[in-house]
Amino acid sequence: MKPGFWQRLDLWARNISPVGLSVVLILLSVIPTHIPGYGSIVPQLALMGIFHWTVFRPDLLPIIAVFAIGILQDALSGAPMGLNTIVYLTVFGVVLGQRRFFLGKTFWVEWLGFSIIAAGAALQAWLLLSAYHMHVLVPGPVFFQYLMTIGFYPLLAWLMGRWQRSILR
Amino acid sequence: MVKHGPGAQNRVDVIRNLLQRFAYLGLILAAFALMMLGKAETVIVEEARARINDAFAPILEAVAEPAETVRGYLAEARQFLAVHEENQRLSEENKRLLKWQTVARQVESENAVLRELLKFEVGPQATYKTARVISDDGGIFSESMLVYAGVREGVKNGQAVVTGEGLVGRIAGVAYRSARILLLSDLNSRIPVMIESSRARGIMIGRNEEKPILSKLPPGTIVSPGDRIVTSGHGGAFPQGIPVGQVSSVSDKAIEVTLYVDSSRLEIVRIIDYGLDGILDRDRLRTDLPKNDLPAKPVAQPVHTPIEMRTVVPKPGTERRPSEP
Numbered sequence: 001m002k003p004g005f006w007q008r009l010d011l012w013a014r015n016i017s018p019v020g021l022s023v024v025l026i027l028l029s030v031i032p033t034h035i036p037g038y039g040s041i042v043p044q045l046a047l048m049g050i051f052h053w054t055v056f057r058p059d060l061l062p063i064i065a066v067f068a069i070g071i072l073q074d075a076l077s078g079a080p081m082g083l084n085t086i087v088y089l090t091v092f093g094v095v096l097g098q099r100r101f102f103l104g105k106t107f108w109v110e111w112l113g114f115s116i117i118a119a120g121a122a123l124q125a126w127l128l129l130s131a132y133h134m135h136v137l138v139p140g141p142v143f144f145q146y147l148m149t150i151g152f153y154p155l156l157a158w159l160m161g162r163w164q165r166s167i168l169r
Numbered sequence: 170m171v172k173h174g175p176g177a178q179n180r181v182d183v184i185r186n187l188l189q190r191f192a193y194l195g196l197i198l199a200a201f202a203l204m205m206l207g208k209a210e211t212v213i214v215e216e217a218r219a220r221i222n223d224a225f226a227p228i229l230e231a232v233a234e235p236a237e238t239v240r241g242y243l244a245e246a247r248q249f250l251a252v253h254e255e256n257q258r259l260s261e262e263n264k265r266l267l268k269w270q271t272v273a274r275q276v277e278s279e280n281a282v283l284r285e286l287l288k289f290e291v292g293p294q295a296t297y298k299t300a301r302v303i304s305d306d307g308g309i310f311s312e313s314m315l316v317y318a319g320v321r322e323g324v325k326n327g328q329a330v331v332t333g334e335g336l337v338g339r340i341a342g343v344a345y346r347s348a349r350i351l352l353l354s355d356l357n358s359r360i361p362v363m364i365e366s367s368r369a370r371g372i373m374i375g376r377n378e379e380k381p382i383l384s385k386l387p388p389g390t391i392v393s394p395g396d397r398i399v400t401s402g403h404g405g406a407f408p409q410g411i412p413v414g415q416v417s418s419v420s421d422k423a424i425e426v427t428l429y430v431d432s433s434r435l436e437i438v439r440i441i442d443y444g445l446d447g448i449l450d451r452d453r454l455r456t457d458l459p460k461n462d463l464p465a466k467p468v469a470q471p472v473h474t475p476i477e478m479r480t481v482v483p484k485p486g487t488e489r490r491p492s493e494p
Contacts, residue, residue, distance in 0.1 A: 027225065030304040031232055032314075034240060034434050042308050063189070067196045071203075075221035076229075078349060079310030081214050082203030089197050129310060132208060133356050137377055141309045 014167050018057060019065045021163065022049035023072065025156075030076045041141060043148040045156065046073050047121060050088050051114055052160045054095040055102045057168065066092045080132050087121050087128070094120070110157065115150045122146040219344035222315055226347035229303040230317045237436055295408050298322050298440045303347070306432060312355035312377055313338075316438060319346045327406050329441045335412035335429035336360070336400060337438055348440075352432050353381055353413070361403040362413055364392065370401045373413065373426060380417065383424040392419050398426055408443050 003011070025045035033042075046069055053061040070085030077084070095102075095117060102113050126142045207214045248255065283289075300318035307313055318324050320343055330337040330350045338358065341351035351358055358375035362383070371386040386392065396416040402409030417427040 027228060027232070030307075030315075031229065031236065032302055032305045032435070033236075034436070038305070038433065042305060063192050063196055067200070070200065072221060072225075074310075075218045076225060076304060076315070077307035077310055078313035078315075079307055080204055081207040081218060082200040083310065085200035085203065086197060089193070089200060093193060125309070128204070132204065133377075135356065137309070145309055 015060050017163070017167055018049070018053040018060045019069070021160070022046055022053070022065075022069050025049050026069065026073050026076060029073075041144040041148050043152040044118070044121070044145065045152070046084075047088065047091065047118060047149065048114070048153055048156045049160070050091055051095055051117060052157060054092050055099050055110070056164060058096055058099065060168070061092075063089070063092065080129070083125065083128050083132065087125050090124060091117055091121050107154070107157070111150070111153060114153050114157075118146060118149050118153075122149075215342055219342055219347075222342075222347050222349070223319070223344040226303060226315065226317055226344075229315065230301060233301060233303045233317075296442045298324065298442065299437060300324075300348075300440060301437055302350075302435045306352060309377070312352040312358075312375060312432070313341070314350045314352065314432070314435065315347050316350060316440070317347055318440065319344045319348045321346050323442065324348045324440055325442070329400070329407045329411065329443070330438050331411055331441060332430055332435065332438055334431075335414070336407075337430050337432065337435065339406070340440065350438070353428055353430075354379060354432070360413070361401045361407070362398050363401040364390070364416075365397040365399050367391065367396075370403065373398065380425040380427060381414075383416070383426060386424075392416055392424055394418060406443070408441060 025048070029042050029045045050061070050066060050069065066088050067085055070088040071081070073079070073084040073088075074081045098113075102110055122142050122145065126137065126139060130137050203214060298318060300316040300322070302314050303317050304315040316324075316330075324340055324343050326340055326343055328340045330339060336353065338350045338352040338355070339360075340348050341357075342349040353360060353373065353375055354377065355375040356377045358373075358381065360373045361370065362373045363370045364386075367390065369386055369390040369392075371383050371390075373381050374384050375381045383392070383398070394416050398413040398416065400407045400409060400411040400413060412429050414426040414428040416424060418425045
């Protein structure tokens with residue numbers, strides 16, 4: 001049976017939601033919070049989205065979407081254009097190669113995996129940024145941002161897991 | 170659907186895999202190319218960034234406002250608890266300010282008389298535009314923020330951004346309805362400043378850290394913690410005398426400045442139009458600013474072009490500190 005127009009639209013909307021959610025996460029991470037010092041250690045929310053969807057639904061996260069998400073993050077955060085794009089594409093590539101390792105494992109394994117991947121991403125971002133400015137940047141904020149990122153992961157992973165089960169089926 | 174054999178299916182998979190890999194490599198290379206183009210200050214990259222920011226600015230502005238209201242209520246509740254101490258503090262401050270008011274009145278009238286005597290011409294009058302901050306600073310990646318005002322409101326590259334407390338930064342990148350403020354702490358920030366008491370001029374350089382440093386001070390300048398730093402007005406881009414910060418520590422390596430404005434609390438800022446293009450004239454100066462406001466090229470080019478005069482902005486990390494010979 002061929003699905004009707006509305007059914008297809010519904011399915012399309014559901015399937016595009018991982019990318020849409022990632023865009024929302026980027027917006028959330030740039031909104032002014034006015035918490036002193038928070039701005040420099042705001043967690044990399046979009047990175048969590050990319051990790052989660054690459055592990056669980058890579059079919060709904062095409063490479064070009066990862067590229068676009070990176071560009072959006074760079075444009076809004078004022079980072080050198082292409083920097084986060086490279087980081088996200090690398091994470092996407094690495095996780096896609098290792099996703100069998102994460103599937104069907106406990107959440108602790110997933111969290112551990114994420115903290116390793118995020119550490120690599122933070123290091124890569126720091127190296128790229130230092131090379132871009134030709135100036136060795138202090139690693140402190142990068143490290144704190146990394147801690148915030150892994151600290152926030154369980155909450156976001158739970159939300160995205162709920163979304164995955166209820167919306168994407 | 171046409172049925173394929175297992176072999177055909179395999180082949181399709183292999184081709185798809187190969188295409189994916191090419192797309193992946195291509196996109197990574199594209200991202201690297203973007204970074205290099207950005208480093209070379211290409212117009213397209215900044216234009217693209219401005220367009221993207223403009224597209225999302227209304228959303229960010231819509232979210233920023235209610236968030237501020239909620240925060241306002243919370244702050245009010247907190248103040249309610251501390252109303253007694255606040256009252257005492259304010260009445261003390263009021264006494265102090267009244268004393269200053271008397272001084273200011275005297276100085277003002279004296280100033281007016283002296284100007285009259287000297288036929289002193291007042292500099293260009295600055296006009297202000299008010300804008301809401303709609304993004305947090307870029308964290309480790311850049312010390313900059315978006316404001317919801319752009320070409321539509323008459324914002325231009327290089328204009329100074331201030332609050333009641335002092336200088337915030339300058340405009341670097343303008344789109345139609347949004348603009349980016351480069352904060353004083355950004356690596357690319359270079360502001361002509363002076364020490365208020367001694368009038369010694371220097372450049373304040375951002376480091377992507379909380380405290381910028383002072384550089385290019387004349388040899389022999391005496392700097393001590395607590396000295397007030399204000400804009401010097403050199404280069405004509407900024408008005409003179411905007412408070413910037415206070416010298417917080419002096420060492421052989423660097424003179425650190427604590428800024429008056431806490432950028433994490435910014436909600437509304439004022440953008441100063443000083444009516445001067447000053448050093449930000451693109452034909453004369455290469456800066457880190459995007460060049461989307463580049464004036465149209467003159468039609469008639471001289472046959473013989475002399476060597477271009479350029480002011481060189483030091484790259485971060487290569488500039489000399491005042492303590493060095």
